[in-house]
Amino acid sequence: MTTVDALEDMDEPASRAGNGLALVATANMRARRAPRGLALTWMLETLMALAVTWPLAAWAKAAYGGHPEGDEPLFRPGGLALLELLDHTVGHVKPLLPLPVVITGLSALAGLVVYGILVGEMTLVARGRDDEGPTPAPLSALALRALGTFAPLLTLLVVVTFLQAVLVAGGMGAAAAVASQVEANLGEARASQVGGVVGLLGMGAALLLGLLHDVARAEVVRHRAGAGLALRRAWLRVRQAPLPFVGSWAWRGVAKVLLLAIGALAAERLGGRSGLPLLALAVVHQLVIAARLALRASWIAVTVRAVDR
């Protein structure tokens, strides 16, 4: 049972899809099946970016929109105009600081629904009529299903974020404690370096918890599990085969960093001051964003396939 043509052979999860939806074979649960989900994710990121940066951009436009070369002074080597603009902006932007916080929060919440849609699109298809094959699941149906998993996903998000904060803070505290213990023997700088390693362990633990979170989210959406059950199941799955999980997550993380480096190199080479170079740079930047998004989606697909076994 590996193809969507054998729906009648699928086990319980297939029949549970309901709403005229059917599950695809595990091996076919891929990110490339979810173009609409990917597009929605990109839109969400971009809308959030636009909302957060709008006040800054508006302020810059008010200051330099009347310049014959527009914002060119802000990018001049030396940074005088940029520094002055930032210095004059800070006081005025402070009252607006809650805005990006609110937008970030709303974006995180919206992201839970988009996640559900993304996973749904990877895993489900609409049952076709008698003589037709399956078709992409309707977005409305996917959204409805996603709303059904919002609460446990939100619970997971809150709990895991809190635990990650504790791990990072704990790591920093342990780093400071270790550094002060060894300072007398190693000296201040080397003690700080040792402490830094300890702090990195804390961050590493937080990252691993994030990996666990990703698997748990897949459990929630695939099996409609509650937050607690999803976390337990995720822990069991990861514990069974930790290295493949970590490896799969890690290489994608490295690739995402390399993409950033490519973007930086492109900025250096293209310059992107105006006209065609700027357009080219914008395209390169969006390709970097899209590629990073694709890597993230492929990791999500890995977690979905993992919980589907």
Add this chain to the structure above:
Amino acid sequence: MALGGAILAVRSAAASLEGPVLAAPDLAPTGLNVAPQLSPLTAPAFPSLAPSPYDSDESLPAHAERVADYTLRARLDETSHVVHGEGTLTFRNVSPAPLSELWVHLYLNAFKNETSTFFRDPVGGGFRGVMRPKEWGAMDVRSFTLRQGPGIAEGSAPVDLWGGAEIRRPGDTDETDVRVPLPAQLPPGETLTIDMVWDAKLPSVILRTGFEGSFHMVGQWFPKLARLEPDGHFAHFPFHHMAEFYADFGTYDVTVDVPERYVLGASGPTVEAKVEGGRRIERHVLDDVHDFAWTAWDQFQVVRERIDGVDVTLLHPPGVRVVGQRELASLRAALPHFRERYGRYPYPVLTVVHPPEVAAEAGGMEYPTLITTGGPWFGPPGVFAPELYAVHEFGHQYFYGLVATNETAWPFLDEGVNTFAELDALGAWRGAGSVVSLLGLEVSDAALHAVGGGSAAQVEPVAQGAATFANGLDYARLVYSRTGSILETFRRTYGDAPVRAALGRYARKYRFRHPGPDELLQAFEETLGPSAREVLRVALFERGWVDYAVLGIRDAEVSDAAGLFDGPAGRQKVSPGGREGGARRREGWALLARKGTLRLPVDVRLALSDGTSRWARWDGEGDTVRIPYSGTAALVGVVVDPDEKVLLDADRANNHGSPSGRRGSMARTWERLVFWSQLAAEATAP
């Protein structure tokens, strides 16, 4: 000023929105040509850059006049953190007036208790040393006897001076400024010799001196004679929170005794060194200086390098080697730069002390031939904080060390002039990214100081005593950043050559001397003229500020007058809309304003629709000016100070304008902001 046909002179006019109209001396009356290029300001604009003896090191004095010589012995008790000192002060009255008293600084008493002037000063935020020390400090003079001098017959016993010393002023509790009456007047030209014994109890590190664990930074550790001014009065003062130091030149012969395992760094070269009885004892002798400091720590790592003929010793904590190498790299650029600009460095050695982070307050300080830097062991490669630290503190060898101004009365003369020297040196070394060069972002030291100093420019004057600033933040912004920006504005606006000549001559002429603000102003007048001197004076003494602004801009198509016109070629008919076959013309103007009290010349660029520009210069006289334009291309914008020469401009956002409806592109800003925000948004995305 005249710079060929390209310069347009501005006539001062009564304040009016109309403003005077720029007129060129040799242009046709019906039109005004604005030259397409502006000649750079060069020497001919200024009275004289005739050679001066102070342009070369041949004018440098070989030595300072010796006024106060110290022969001292210091023994550090590492457990109690007390430096037991004994020594001799030989002082010559180089003034024309007889002296009946001496004034002695006991700086460490500033940290004795909370009733000192230091702790009572209402400094406010933005400056260091505001925390109470974990351990207090003090300087206790055990003996201060006149061995040779007025009222002492040959062979007679020394006279105790400390018994009659006035340690505190009546009604005051500060003990840093001590009056010591002499038994008889010291005539002009005569010498006295004082033997002194004291104990300097170091505080926990505060404001550049003290101890932390086994780390000791020992500054202002001995009873120090106040500077004798030429008129015979002593420039004495209690130690204020934001003040520094002032003393006479002399020879320092100092023997320092520390536990054997300690590494010692001190002013001046080591002339003797030995280990004896579990103690490390080094003797340092240094001529032509006005202070002496030293440091001792059992964890210092030592790096030695010869840079530009100077033996440089770097002392740094373990694990800070990489940052230490960055500091040395900056000195490899700084030493020759300063030598060329301000004269050769006259001492054979330089010690650079990078204190541990736990004693960070000992960092960022200067003493003759010894500087302290600081900062953590890590630092991004593209953020040049260690370099800035090292170059700034080295610069103080010149401005404070060699040109020994009164740091308490006129802090801008050392900190501010040195800040200019620092940003000039860093700019010459690292270009536009002299402070930050990271991920395509380049920030210069000059820009940083321009923005930092501008925020306090209208609050209080730069040129005032350290103790009279309202708070530490104003002090830092005005004394350091504003002064540096003023001088850098002069360099960019008036030209590198005359400003470099002014400061170079000032530094050479007043080496081993104690100039005041007038001498600095005079140096600028000699190369830049009296009007530039006046601008500098206003900028320093009167909260001088300026804000060039575009008030309006206009551009419209014009046509020739219609009708019948008789000319050499006969009668011509001109229809409304212009002569047949004639090109359309456009006329317009840009109206500029100068707000503030500074009159600095400024460049103006008129941007045209065909991609070209026309330039003009406003000498800053008058409150407004109207720059006319006539040509075939449309006038699409005007920019005042397009090359960012006037760093003192309070608001650059009003330096430009376009005809209504025209907006410059902000696409690049949007693109960058959105890209980076999208990356940040990944944190909350699915």
